[in-house]
Each structure stands twice: as C-alpha cells, then as structure tokens.
Amino acid sequence: MPIIRYEGKDYDCPSDEILLDSLAQQGVKLPSxxxxxxxxxxxxxxISGTPPAAAQKGLKSTLAAQGYFLACQCKPESDMEIGLATISQKFSTRLIDKMALNESVIRLRLSKPDNFDYHAGQFINLIRPSDELTRSYSLASLPSDDALELHIKRVPKGAMSGWLFDHVETGEELAFYGPSGDCFYLPEDPEQPLLLVGAGTGLAPLYGIIQDALQQEHRAPIHLFHGSLAKEGLYLIQTLRELDNQYAQFHYTPCVLHGDSPPGGMQGNIGDLPVQALGSLSGYRVFLCGDPAIVRTLRQNIFMAGASMQAIHSDPFEFAAS
Ligand SMILES: Cc1cc2nc3c(=O)[nH]c(=O)nc-3n(C[C@H](O)[C@H](O)[C@H](O)COP(=O)(O)OP(=O)(O)OC[C@H]3O[C@@H](n4cnc5c(N)ncnc54)[C@H](O)[C@@H]3O)c2cc1C
Known part of the structure; x- marks a missing residue:
C-alpha cells in the first residue's frame, strides 16, 4: 500500500481510494x-514521488511538470511526500461592503491583502471561519482596485451563499485560498475579437475580464452576452450600457429565456444566441462562465461556429460536493 508523507508523518493510503478521502479518514483535512x-x-x-496521470489531467503543463496534482482525483500508485500548493496561499480578509445587485445576487467587497496578486476573472476559494466551509467565487475586480469584488447568487438551501446573504456583516474577518483558474485576459493580440458569454453570476469573471481588456486597450470588438431566465435576473445593466456607450469596441447584449428582453437585448436560449447574432466565430477568443450545463452547450456551439478549442476559456461553476 502506498505511504504518503505529509507534514513529517506517514499515512497508509490504499491505491483504490481517493487520497483526499483516505487522508481525511486519518484526521488530515486538506483544503477542498x-x-x-x-x-x-x-x-x-x-515533493517526492510521482502523482498518477489522472490526478494531473486538465492542469497546465507548467504545473504538472512541477509535480502539482489534484488530491480529489488522486488514487496514489506509489509512495509520495506531499505538501500544499504554494501557488494557492491562504489569505486573511475583511468584508468591507455588501450590496444587493438584484433580488438574488449580492456584491461583496473584501479588503485586498497586500501580497495578493491575481488576474481579473480568476477565482478565490472563500472560507467560512467557523467550520472552514469553502466555496469558489470569481473575481469581478481589477488587480489595481483597492478591494476584491465578488458577485454571489443565493442558492436555495445553500450553506455558503445563505450565510453570506443572511449572516455575514461588514467588518467580519474571513479567509480565502487563491488565486486559481486560467480564465483571464492576456494582451497577446489586441486585434483578436473577444466573445464573453455567461448566465447569472457567470457575469462576475466576465465583468473583470472586460474591464481588464478595455484598460489594456484591446482594439478589436468585445462582445458580451449576459443571460438570465427573465429580465429580473439580469444585473449591472446600467453599468454595462455605460461601458457600451463609452467604448466603441464594446457591445453588450442582455439576453432572457422568458418574456421581453431589455431594449437592445435578445430573447431565447443563451446557448444559441451568440452564434445566432454573430455567425462565424472563426478567429475569436472566447470566455464562458457560470452554469456548467450552459457552458458545455456554448463550448459545443461556439466550436461548431468556427472558434478553435484552444481559444475557448471556460470556468464552469460546478457545485461543491456535500
Ligand atoms: C470556479 C468556480 C467559480 C465560481 N464562481 C461563482 C461566483 O462568482 N458566484 C457565485 O454565485 N457562485 C460561484 N460559484 C459557485 C459557488 O462556488 C457555490 O457552488 C455556490 O455559491 C453554492 O454554494 P452553497 O454553499 O451556497 O450551496 P451548497 O450548500 O453547496 O448547495 C446546496 C444545494 O444546492 C445545489 N446547488 C448548488 N449550487 C447550485 C446552483 N448554482 N444551482 C442550482 N443548485 C445548486 C447543491 O447541489 C445542493 O443540493 C463558482 C464555482 C466554481 C467551481
């Protein structure tokens, strides 16, 4: 049976069990x-030994080459000494502002720790101090902003979102791990058209990415399609309209599945609307965030419309395992 060394102690971890779970059964709780x-x-x-290939699937090659792996996907095949990833450090923060963006979405502003560097559109893993409950939330702010901005949707019976809506108060001390994710803007090619699509709080990372691209003087068209079931579920409409008026290259399309869309918007399935509106997406760089089923549909449709898979970046908001 493989022996896993962690913080100077050895643990027997069977090859047919997930490392995260077998360590938890032995009293070692890794962040997850x-x-x-x-x-x-x-x-x-x-730190030593070789993680199984399945536990490195989907990681950037630069991370895999350094021995990084996902403990939740790891069935250890041989002895290893392991440590927490240094790129995902734990930071302390404080809630400085909480505001409703619509009936089911709030904006949280958190103090930005001095040594915390990130790209707009990456996400953090927010920790509830009382029991270490951890959930991922995307960064809608820019690294140059004073605070970190999160958009949180209320999920029925949601442990973290319910707590953030109903109990957290301004001034409260929180913590997070991060930053994570590679859904962000790089100024590689300012002439490449951008397409950003998200439903609900899928807007959070996209809002960060758009501000970043505009600040870095992206010149080609930047199309944002923000979807919701109905008009009431959309948010930041006014702010996005103002950006649309201010920047000739930015185009905002609010989309609804049911009922009338706001002026200038579209009605229909968000999975289909961007392709309907733009036609060929050959040459586009694409960012898709939010509901995992919608992200899957969009990936497929946008690929079929000509975008290359390598140019499609996505952050599906997978639910946490209970
Ligand atoms: C990379 C990433 C980025 C994310 N960014 C954001 C973000 O910016 N804003 C944001 O609001 N969320 C975001 N999420 C989702 C977030 O991490 C939580 O999953 C969400 O807030 C629900 O957590 P909870 O503790 O409130 O609900 P839980 O207690 O985990 O879930 C309660 C119940 O609701 C179900 N459930 C959970 N989520 C949903 C859902 N969305 N729709 C329907 N049923 C659900 C669960 O299966 C469970 O039955 C992100 C997730 C990932 C992986």
Missing part, C-alpha cells in the same frame, strides 16, 4: 471544495 477536479482548491504538490 467541488471534489470533481474543477475548482482546484485541493491542488497539492508531490
């Missing part, structure tokens, strides 16, 4: 959230 390989909260590093 979605347990499906999406959020990367459980990113761990093999």
């Amino acid at each position: 959230s979605c347990k499906s390989g999406a959020c990367q909260t459980c990113l761990t590093r093999a």
Whole structure:
C-alpha cells in the first residue's frame, strides 16, 4: 500500500481510494471544495514521488511538470511526500461592503491583502471561519482596485451563499485560498475579437475580464452576452450600457429565456444566441462562465461556429460536493 508523507508523518493510503478521502479518514483535512477536479482548491504538490496521470489531467503543463496534482482525483500508485500548493496561499480578509445587485445576487467587497496578486476573472476559494466551509467565487475586480469584488447568487438551501446573504456583516474577518483558474485576459493580440458569454453570476469573471481588456486597450470588438431566465435576473445593466456607450469596441447584449428582453437585448436560449447574432466565430477568443450545463452547450456551439478549442476559456461553476 502506498505511504504518503505529509507534514513529517506517514499515512497508509490504499491505491483504490481517493487520497483526499483516505487522508481525511486519518484526521488530515486538506483544503477542498467541488471534489470533481474543477475548482482546484485541493491542488497539492508531490515533493517526492510521482502523482498518477489522472490526478494531473486538465492542469497546465507548467504545473504538472512541477509535480502539482489534484488530491480529489488522486488514487496514489506509489509512495509520495506531499505538501500544499504554494501557488494557492491562504489569505486573511475583511468584508468591507455588501450590496444587493438584484433580488438574488449580492456584491461583496473584501479588503485586498497586500501580497495578493491575481488576474481579473480568476477565482478565490472563500472560507467560512467557523467550520472552514469553502466555496469558489470569481473575481469581478481589477488587480489595481483597492478591494476584491465578488458577485454571489443565493442558492436555495445553500450553506455558503445563505450565510453570506443572511449572516455575514461588514467588518467580519474571513479567509480565502487563491488565486486559481486560467480564465483571464492576456494582451497577446489586441486585434483578436473577444466573445464573453455567461448566465447569472457567470457575469462576475466576465465583468473583470472586460474591464481588464478595455484598460489594456484591446482594439478589436468585445462582445458580451449576459443571460438570465427573465429580465429580473439580469444585473449591472446600467453599468454595462455605460461601458457600451463609452467604448466603441464594446457591445453588450442582455439576453432572457422568458418574456421581453431589455431594449437592445435578445430573447431565447443563451446557448444559441451568440452564434445566432454573430455567425462565424472563426478567429475569436472566447470566455464562458457560470452554469456548467450552459457552458458545455456554448463550448459545443461556439466550436461548431468556427472558434478553435484552444481559444475557448471556460470556468464552469460546478457545485461543491456535500
Ligand atoms: C470556479 C468556480 C467559480 C465560481 N464562481 C461563482 C461566483 O462568482 N458566484 C457565485 O454565485 N457562485 C460561484 N460559484 C459557485 C459557488 O462556488 C457555490 O457552488 C455556490 O455559491 C453554492 O454554494 P452553497 O454553499 O451556497 O450551496 P451548497 O450548500 O453547496 O448547495 C446546496 C444545494 O444546492 C445545489 N446547488 C448548488 N449550487 C447550485 C446552483 N448554482 N444551482 C442550482 N443548485 C445548486 C447543491 O447541489 C445542493 O443540493 C463558482 C464555482 C466554481 C467551481
């Protein structure tokens, strides 16, 4: 049976069990959230030994080469010494502002720790101090902003979102791991058209990415499609309209599945609307965030419309395992 060394102690971890679970059964609680390989909260590093290939699937080659792997996807095949990933550090923060963006979405502003560097559109793994409950939330702010901005949707019976809506108060001390994710803007090609699509709080990372691209003087068209079931579920409409008026290259399309869309918007399935509106997407750089089923549909449709898979960046908001 493989022996896993962690913080100077040895643990027997069977090859047919997930490392995260077998360590938890032995009293070692590594950070984790979605347990499906999406959020990367459980990113761990093999200091010695070789992690199984399946536990490195989907990681950037630069991370895999350094021995990083996902503990929630790891069935150990041989002895390893492991440590927490240094790229996902724990930071302390404080809630400085909480505001409703619509009936089911709030904006939180958190103090930005001095040594916290990130790209707009990446996400953090927010920790509830009382029990270490951890959930991923995307950063809608720019690194140059004084505060970190999150958009949180209320999920019925949601442990973290319910707590953030109903109990957290301004001034409260919180913590997070991060930053994580590679859904962000790089100024590689300012002439490449951008397409950003998200439903609900899928707007959070997209809002950060748009501000970043505009600040870095992206010149080609930047199309944002923000979807919701109905008009009431949209938010930041006025702010996005103002950006649309201010920047000739930015185009905002609010989309609703049911009922009338706001002026200038579209009605229909958000999975289909961007392709309907733009036609060929060959040459586009694409960012898709939010509901995992919508992200899957969009990936497929946008690929079929000509975008290359390598140019499609996505952050599906997978639910955390209970
Ligand atoms: C990379 C990433 C980025 C994310 N960014 C954001 C963000 O910016 N804003 C944001 O609001 N959320 C975001 N999420 C989702 C977030 O991490 C939580 O999953 C969400 O807030 C629900 O957590 P909870 O503790 O309130 O609900 P839980 O207690 O985890 O869930 C309660 C119940 O609701 C179900 N459920 C959970 N989520 C949903 C949902 N969305 N729709 C329907 N049923 C659900 C669960 O399966 C469970 O049965 C992100 C997730 C990932 C992986």
